Amino acid sequence: MVFPDMTALLDVIFILLVFLLLTANVAPRALEVSLPEEGSESSKLLDVEDPITITLFDDGDHWALDKEEYRNWITFETALADKVATIKKSGNEPQVVLAGDKDVSLEQLLKLFSWLQRHDLKATQVLMHADATAVTE
Numbered sequence: 001m002v003f004p005d006m007t008a009l010l011d012v013i014f015i016l017l018v019f020l021l022l023t024a025n026v027a028p029r030a031l032e033v034s035l036p037e038e039g040s041e042s043s044k045l046l047d048v049e050d051p052i053t054i055t056l057f058d059d060g061d062h063w064a065l066d067k068e069e070y071r072n073w074i075t076f077e078t079a080l081a082d083k084v085a086t087i088k089k090s091g092n093e094p095q096v097v098l099a100g101d102k103d104v105s106l107e108q109l110l111k112l113f114s115w116l117q118r119h120d121l122k123a124t125q126v127l128m129h130a131d132a133t134a135v136t137e
Contacts (some may be wrong), residue, residue, distance in 0.1 A: 051125075052083055056100035056108055077115065084119060098126045 055064035062069070063076040065083065070076035087094040096116060100109070116122070 051095045051097040052080070052087070053097045053099065054080070054112065056098070056104045056112065058101040058103040058105070060105075061108075073111065080115070081119075084121065094121055096121055 053064075053066050057063070061072050063073070064070065065076060065079050068079070070079065084094045098112070
């Protein structure tokens with residue numbers, strides 16, 4: 001029994017499949033981040049009363065909340081949620097200040113931004129230092 005040669009048909013199907021995959025529109029998922037339009041020459045002094053200070057370190061899963069360090073996300077998240085709840089119970093709106101090393105991973109920063117967004121909190125200031133330990137001392 002002789003079968004027809006399907007090589008040409010398979011080549012065309014493969015080319016069409018690759019073309020369709022490459023031209024398909026993929027909706028990217030991104031967090032909305034509002035960046036200031038002003039330059040660093042017009043930066044202002046921090047004018048926040050009793051802020052929640054969060055420090056991000058560049059050595060992986062290492063965080064600090066108001067000078068107290070945490071070595072994993074779960075304990076840090078629990079402490080942060082407790083701090084936010086305490087401030088909200090007193091009738092005030094929590095003000096968050098982020099400080100971090102210049103080499104902090106994007107994953108770590110986005111994890112924190114995502115948490116803040118889920119809890120409807122806004123970062124009032126984002127401070128960037130060459131050495132994050134200067135913020136926690």
